[in-house]
Amino acid sequence: MSKTHVTTTINGEPxxxxxxxxxxxxxxxxxxxxxxxxxxxxxxxxxxxCSVIVDDRLVCACLVLAVEAEGAxxxxxxxxxxxxxxxxxxxxxxxxxxxxxGFCTPGFLVAAKSLLEKNNNPTxxxxxxxxxxxxxxxxxxxxxVRAVMDAAAEMRGA
Amino acid sequence: xxxxxxxxxxxxSEAVSLLANASGxxxxxxxxxxxxxxxxxxxxxxxxxxxxxxxxxxIGIREIDGAFVIGAATSGALMGEHAGLVAAWPGVVEATxxxxxxxxxxxxxxxxxxxxxxxxxxxxxxxIAAGAIAVIAGPxxxxxxxxxxxxxxxxxxxxxxxxxxxxxxxxxxxxxxGDAYLRFIPRTEMDIAVVGCAIAVTLxxxxxxxxxxxxxxxxxxxxxVVAGAAAALIGNKLTDAVLAxxxxxxxxxxxxxTDKRGTIEYRTKVAGVLARRVAAIAFQRAGA
Ligand SMILES: Cc1cc2nc3c(=O)[nH]c(=O)nc-3n(C[C@H](O)[C@H](O)[C@H](O)COP(=O)(O)OP(=O)(O)OC[C@H]3O[C@@H](n4cnc5c(N)ncnc54)[C@H](O)[C@@H]3O)c2cc1C
Ligand code: FES
Ligand code: FES
Numbered sequence: 001m002s003k004t005h006v007t008t009t010i011n012g013e014p015x016x017x018x019x020x021x022x023x024x025x026x027x028x029x030x031x032x033x034x035x036x037x038x039x040x041x042x043x044x045x046x047x048x049x050c051s052v053i054v055d056d057r058l059v060c061a062c063l064v065l066a067v068e069a070e071g072a073x074x075x076x077x078x079x080x081x082x083x084x085x086x087x088x089x090x091x092x093x094x095x096x097x098x099x100x101x102g103f104c105t106p107g108f109l110v111a112a113k114s115l116l117e118k119n120n121n122p123t124x125x126x127x128x129x130x131x132x133x134x135x136x137x138x139x140x141x142x143x144x145v146r147a148v149m150d151a152a153a154e155m156r157g158a
Numbered sequence: 159x160x161x162x163x164x165x166x167x168x169x170x171s172e173a174v175s176l177l178a179n180a181s182g183x184x185x186x187x188x189x190x191x192x193x194x195x196x197x198x199x200x201x202x203x204x205x206x207x208x209x210x211x212x213x214x215x216x217i218g219i220r221e222i223d224g225a226f227v228i229g230a231a232t233s234g235a236l237m238g239e240h241a242g243l244v245a246a247w248p249g250v251v252e253a254t255x256x257x258x259x260x261x262x263x264x265x266x267x268x269x270x271x272x273x274x275x276x277x278x279x280x281x282x283x284x285x286i287a288a289g290a291i292a293v294i295a296g297p298x299x300x301x302x303x304x305x306x307x308x309x310x311x312x313x314x315x316x317x318x319x320x321x322x323x324x325x326x327x328x329x330x331x332x333x334x335x336g337d338a339y340l341r342f343i344p345r346t347e348m349d350i351a352v353v354g355c356a357i358a359v360t361l362x363x364x365x366x367x368x369x370x371x372x373x374x375x376x377x378x379x380x381x382x383v384v385a386g387a388a389a390a391l392i393g394n395k396l397t398d399a400v401l402a403x404x405x406x407x408x409x410x411x412x413x414x415x416t417d418k419r420g421t422i423e424y425r426t427k428v429a430g431v432l433a434r435r436v437a438a439i440a441f442q443r444a445g446a
Contacts, residue, residue: 021164044195057264067164134258
């Protein structure tokens with residue numbers, strides 16, 4: 001099968017890869033680009049482990065075709081920290097012990113980051129609804145919600 | 159998935175000819191939140207995917223003299239962010255924004271929700287109640303049909319080979335009008351409707367209903383337009399007797415199935431209860 005050459009910007013850097021028509025953006029990121037921080041939990045849009053931001057929109061990378069990403073700007077978990085400096089969300093997840101196995105964490109962090117970019121002062125209800133498409137089988141969610149609220153407060157300078 | 163090709167044409171006529179001349183199964187791609195799931199599970203094996211999102215107008219919302227044109231591939235997230243649309247047709251927007259999670263909202267479209275032709279889809283009842291028109295492009299030109307004329311059976315639509323929906327039109331909302339949508343699910347998020355109900359009404363200066371449209375989802379193979387329920391509202395205010403008539407008319411048309419989300423009896427009963435609640439919201443939004 002012929003492959004399509006896809007040109008994108010990932011975490012601020014130009015990135016190119018080859019993709020068959022049916023390849024998901026998730027598989028392209030992991031297997032073609034080598035960015036394995038984005039996880040596959042279900043492959044069907046239910047778990048949010050594959051959350052990435054494409055052209056400022058939070059989406060499931062498993063439900064985007066890699067070829068659709070031509071010309072797109074993509075943010076993944078690998079772009080959340082600045083060099084060795086963790087993003088406030090990452091620090092607060094550690095402080096609040098908002099992860100156990102960690103498999104859902106990249107998806108939660110990317111989803112929470114996109115929330116805080118749109119709304120820097122979300123209520124607990126807003127956080128819970130925004131993150132309803134991210135599943136965690138370990139933490140019971142409470143610590144995750146508290147970590148996001150705390151990170152938001154710190155980022156507002158409160 | 160070998161043998162699959164992908165194309166993203168930049169004009170409607172190109173997309174029509176690609177769809178019309180395809181030798182194997184050709185599928186239109188909007189947000190992919192149904193299509194890619196079905197391909198992944200092996201349920202669907204298209205030979206050609208025609209991504210219409212690069213065609214100008216397929217994504218975006220235009221307000222023209224109070225009426226709205228919504229590109230067929232516009233995401234639910236964009237609809238929810240459009241203050242004018244939210245103010246004019248809150249029922250349509252609330253139904254669309256119920257689809258899936260934040261991530262799914264970033265991609266899911268009205269056209270995909272309708273053309274996937276699932277009986278439990280959330281936006282079609284609201285679009286039907288609001289009097290939305292689908293604009294269809296095809297080999298024979300363009301045609302406009304009411305949204306209720308698209309779905310013919312679960313997984314089937316009235317679109318012919320080579321045809322696809324380019325946009326939806328919502329009329330200018332008449333004065334003293336309101337629309338609303340509610341669905342019943344066993345959880346608060348991320349589930350498929352047991353029953354969905356949408357109602358749009360117009361009132362006169364005294365608060366008496368002068369026009370109404372009622373649509374139900376998930377209680378029959380396709381969405382239902384409930385003419386008897388609309389008739390129960392027209393000429394009346396929302397008294398207990400009128401609500402009871404509305405409830406009975408909705409229950410009378412239900413032809414649901416029993417599945418893990420609910421039995422026939424349960425779905426039928428819930429349809430009546432939801433209709434009462436939705437009518438109250440629609441009347442209130444109309445200024446009653
Ligand atoms: C996790 C998850 C949760 C979900 N929750 C809900 C929910 O709560 N309620 C609900 O109703 N749905 C739900 N869905 C289903 C789905 O998200 C919606 O049906 C969505 O609106 C589909 O839109 P799309 O743009 O992604 O469609 P696509 O997947 O792109 O297309 C769906 C179908 O429509 C056809 N199509 C697309 N565009 C056109 C067009 N312009 N003209 C003609 N045919 C076209 C495609 O060929 C395909 O057959 C959920 C899905 C997921 C993955
Ligand atoms: S892997 Fe994409 S939502 Fe689960
Ligand atoms: S920490 Fe294990 S799934 Fe969330």
